[in-house]
Amino acid sequence: MAHYDLIVLGTGGIGSAALFHAASRGLRCLGLDRFPPAHDRGSSHGESRLIRLSYFEHPDYVPLLRHSYALWDALDPSLLHRSGILYAGPAEGDTIRGVLASAREHDLTVDRVEASDFPQYLIPGDACALFEPDAGWLPVEACVRAHLAAALHQGAEHRWGETIEDWREREAGIQVITDRGNYSADRLVVAGGAWSHQLLSQLDLPLTVTRKHLHWFQCQDQRYQHGFFIELPHGQFYGFPARDGRLKLAEHSGGEAVTDPLTASRERDPTDDQRIEAFIADHLPGVMPTRLKHASCFYTMTPDADFIVDNIPGSERVAFAAGLSGHGFKLAPALGQLLVDRVTGGSSSFDTRFIGLQRFAA
Numbered sequence: 001m002a003h004y005d006l007i008v009l010g011t012g013g014i015g016s017a018a019l020f021h022a023a024s025r026g027l028r029c030l031g032l033d034r035f036p037p038a039h040d041r042g043s044s045h046g047e048s049r050l051i052r053l054s055y056f057e058h059p060d061y062v063p064l065l066r067h068s069y070a071l072w073d074a075l076d077p078s079l080l081h082r083s084g085i086l087y088a089g090p091a092e093g094d095t096i097r098g099v100l101a102s103a104r105e106h107d108l109t110v111d112r113v114e115a116s117d118f119p120q121y122l123i124p125g126d127a128c129a130l131f132e133p134d135a136g137w138l139p140v141e142a143c144v145r146a147h148l149a150a151a152l153h154q155g156a157e158h159r160w161g162e163t164i165e166d167w168r169e170r171e172a173g174i175q176v177i178t179d180r181g182n183y184s185a186d187r188l189v190v191a192g193g194a195w196s197h198q199l200l201s202q203l204d205l206p207l208t209v210t211r212k213h214l215h216w217f218q219c220q221d222q223r224y225q226h227g228f229f230i231e232l233p234h235g236q237f238y239g240f241p242a243r244d245g246r247l248k249l250a251e252h253s254g255g256e257a258v259t260d261p262l263t264a265s266r267e268r269d270p271t272d273d274q275r276i277e278a279f280i281a282d283h284l285p286g287v288m289p290t291r292l293k294h295a296s297c298f299y300t301m302t303p304d305a306d307f308i309v310d311n312i313p314g315s316e317r318v319a320f321a322a323g324l325s326g327h328g329f330k331l332a333p334a335l336g337q338l339l340v341d342r343v344t345g346g347s348s349s350f351d352t353r354f355i356g357l358q359r360f361a362a
């Protein structure tokens with residue numbers, strides 16, 4: 001049986017980063033996945049992901065975000081596009097209140113702007129608008145490929161087309177069983193995305209997998225140069241700078257629960273279609289109602305929509321990231337590094353108790 005210093009289960013957004021950080025420390029490591037690099041069956045596909053610093057979800061993500069900015073740039077300076085993001089919503093809504101709280105606590109640049117300065121978005125008259133110039137987007141598949149290529153360059157092995165069936169921690173080490181063979185390792189990182197329930201079944205994590213839709217509509221690129229995140233009474237909608245005559249957008253709120261991400265439908269959903277089309281008609285006057293592309297993807301939600309990144313209780317050798325709740329990709333490099341720290345006894349300067357498993361202990 002082949003033996004490794006460290007095995008990573010799942011080499012999507014987070015696992016690819018963990019594999020790179022493990023390999024760059026000189027560890028002999030293996031990454032395992034059922035699907036090929038940058039595949040479209042999990043949660044890390046669809047051309048792009050927003051990245052932002054003034055984090056409305058929780059200000060404690062900001063140090064990890066700053067670190068992720070540096071790590072993305074170090075991996076490949078062409079990945080992170082600082083296009084800026086416009087936030088709009090009620091002054092007392094989760095988005096605006098959260099952005100301002102993070103900006104205040106961490107001294108971030110967020111400008112108050114007039115909705116009339118951004119006529120390409122029809123922002124409700126009573127909404128507050130903010131612009132974060134350092135926010136932007138990442139090309140998601142290229143990022144996964146970059147982490148995997150860098151990991152291989154550092155000597156990691158990557159096997160895909162292999163389904164992980166089980167893993168066991170014994171005193172002598174960790175055994176991983178796949179449909180192709182068995183492997184052993186001194187340490188294990190689990191980054192199973194929408195399949196975390198299966199790969200971490202012993203933890204009975206409070207996770208719900210939801211199906212989300214991405215849409216690309218026709219427009220003129222020069223009208224939409226920034227990302228946007230708009231909170232309305234009926235939901236949160238976001239989008240990306242237009243490229244090649246297409247603007248990509250989606251609804252962040254909502255989502256339909258799925259029991260098996262492997263067999264879940266990937267077709268368009270009439271309700272989601274209608275909500276997106278109504279959002280375009282009401283708020284994006286420069287976007288044509290011509291849908292050019294659709295994709296579906298999975299959020300893995302926790303009850304509080306914050307991640308769970310921790311060690312398996314009682315184990316210093318196994319760590320996991322799960323429940324990234326639809327906002328984890330931007331943090332992939334910092335989380336990958338953190339996971340490797342957690343199983344190698346490395347110290348981390350980040351306070352990550354807010355994403356610890358302990359908060360669900362009760």
Ligand SMILES: Cc1cc2nc3c(=O)[nH]c(=O)nc-3n(C[C@H](O)[C@H](O)[C@H](O)COP(=O)(O)OP(=O)(O)OC[C@H]3O[C@@H](n4cnc5c(N)ncnc54)[C@H](O)[C@@H]3O)c2cc1C
Pocket residue numbers: 009010011012013014015032033034035041042043044045046048049050051162163164165191192193194195196198199212213214250297298299321324325326327328329330331
């Ligand atoms: C529509 C959508 C929009 C999003 N927008 C943003 C955004 O703008 N900004 C942002 O930061 N985040 C965003 N996210 C969230 C972000 O993309 C995810 O949090 C992140 O990509 C998840 O990475 P992951 O490694 O956990 O999962 P994945 O990338 O899906 O990786 C999990 C891997 O584990 C493998 N695996 C699981 N079980 C097994 C098994 N038994 N055998 C073999 N392999 C297995 C899978 O094949 C997969 O490759 C979005 C997500 C979606 C779906």
